[in-house]
Amino acid sequence: MKNTITHSLLSLGILCIFSCVFASCKFSKEKENSNVSPKEITALDVVKNAIHTAGTNQKWKNIASLSYTKKSKLLLENGDIESEVTQRHHYELRPQKSIKITWVVEKDSFLIVHNDSISQKFKNGNLIDEGDTIKSSVNSSLYVIGMPFKLLDEGTVLSYEGLQTLNTIDTVHTINASYAPKEHQNHSTQDVWWYHFEKNTGAFLSSLVYHEPTYALIENEATIKHEGLTFPKRRKSYFCDEFGKKLFLRAEFWYDDYVITFLND
DSSP: OHHHHHHHHHHHHHHHHHHHHHHHHHHHHHHHHHTSOOOOOOHHHHHHHHHHHHOOHHHHHTEEEEEEEEEEEEEOTTSOEEEEEEEEEEEEOSSSOEEEEEEEETTEEEEEEEESSOEEEEETTEEEEESHHHHHHHHHHHHHHTTTGGGGSTTOEEEEEEEEEETTTEEEEEEEEEOOTTTOTTOOOOSEEEEEEETTTOOEEEEEEEETTEEEEEEEEEEEEETTEEEEEEEEEEEEOTTOOEEEEEEEEEEEEEEEEETTO
């Protein structure tokens, strides 16, 4: 009996020593980890998180064709309507690019056609414009519909500007993007852009653009999920100051009737 008690006490002592050593090691490990700096966030980290929220890059790259209806309303500073138009956009993206945008203003019909060779605008069947201006307009439309996936386009230079307060309410990840349309055909502008993403989910919230001499803040009011990808449903554009403070509502945009086909369909 005495031997049994002695053996038990010895085992308990060894266990206590082991526990203390383990606890000491664990504390040392935790203390060591507490001194490790957190991973520095990069622009690519933010974009990848946004893409994860909006779908997958693989799914975006697998789109064969994409169509939707876009309604636009331009407003004057006093709130009066300057113009309204409803367009149908159709993009054949893969395996070859072929884009058509159609709309009607009063009795006049308009058509834009764009591919790797031509960029042309027609009115009632007659060619009225072509070249870089039309190409830039088409690329801008595709860029809007393809956010945040288009931020990974070739030639886009991204930099992370940290967490910032947007409209005195939301804390957002902010990314600066610069483009070189003279070097990259898929770029539409040399304007300076900033993109804002929700701090936790990575959702794309808004963008700020400096188009000399003015600034504009474009907010995503609502989005729509279609075929596993997130697209804009309603957007508003405001004239603003350099800090993003809204001055007046300049434009509203609505997107609907999405139709998508994929290469493996």
